[in-house]
Amino acid sequence: MRRFVPGAVVLLTLLNAGLAPGEEKIPVNMSAWPVGATAHFLETPGDMVTETYLGLEDGLHKFRKTFTLSHNRGVANEYLWRTDNFELVREQNLNGDIRRIDPHNCARTLGVCTMTSQLGSDRPYTATSTIEQTEDGYSGVFSINDQAAEYSFTVDANGFLLSTHAVADDGTVYGSQRVKLE
Numbered sequence: 001m002r003r004f005v006p007g008a009v010v011l012l013t014l015l016n017a018g019l020a021p022g023e024e025k026i027p028v029n030m031s032a033w034p035v036g037a038t039a040h041f042l043e044t045p046g047d048m049v050t051e052t053y054l055g056l057e058d059g060l061h062k063f064r065k066t067f068t069l070s071h072n073r074g075v076a077n078e079y080l081w082r083t084d085n086f087e088l089v090r091e092q093n094l095n096g097d098i099r100r101i102d103p104h105n106c107a108r109t110l111g112v113c114t115m116t117s118q119l120g121s122d123r124p125y126t127a128t129s130t131i132e133q134t135e136d137g138y139s140g141v142f143s144i145n146d147q148a149a150e151y152s153f154t155v156d157a158n159g160f161l162l163s164t165h166a167v168a169d170d171g172t173v174y175g176s177q178r179v180k181l182e
Helices: 007-014
Strands: 037-042 048-056 060-068 076-080 088-092 098-102 109-119 127-132 136-144 147-155 161-167 172-181
Touching: 048 076
Parallel strands: none
Antiparallel strands: 037 048, 037 172, 048 060, 060 076, 076 088, 088 098, 098 109, 109 127, 127 136, 136 147, 147 161, 161 172
């Protein structure tokens, strides 16, 4: 049974990984993202998400992710820790719980990549992604157990996310578009 996992969740989870020898990664230029720089994304169904670079912490790049939700005008923050290649290895959610991703989120790994994710003391789960480069960017499949999402995304010249696109089994379109980088 293939069910859609929303593209923004998949890509923000996927776009951060650590590789075994021989794995090919989507390159990123972290020096192009100075401390205090913020990327603004408009996401389906109209929510605004920003990611602000806070600097290095314990050898990882720390970001604050802020959600401004269109349906209730609420604002919430969470924190992300990424490797030098922008791979997600840890996040702190809105409740303060820590999710660890081992070896990293697979969103920046071309080919087949498997990761394990665990939120606090919850049972860990394993996910697999397969990403390939296309003429317009990248496309892939992300799967957890019997759920899978097909998606595509683009990055800018420095390797930072520009857009995501995914279509649910029922035809619903999900995605995000970077609207500003400051």
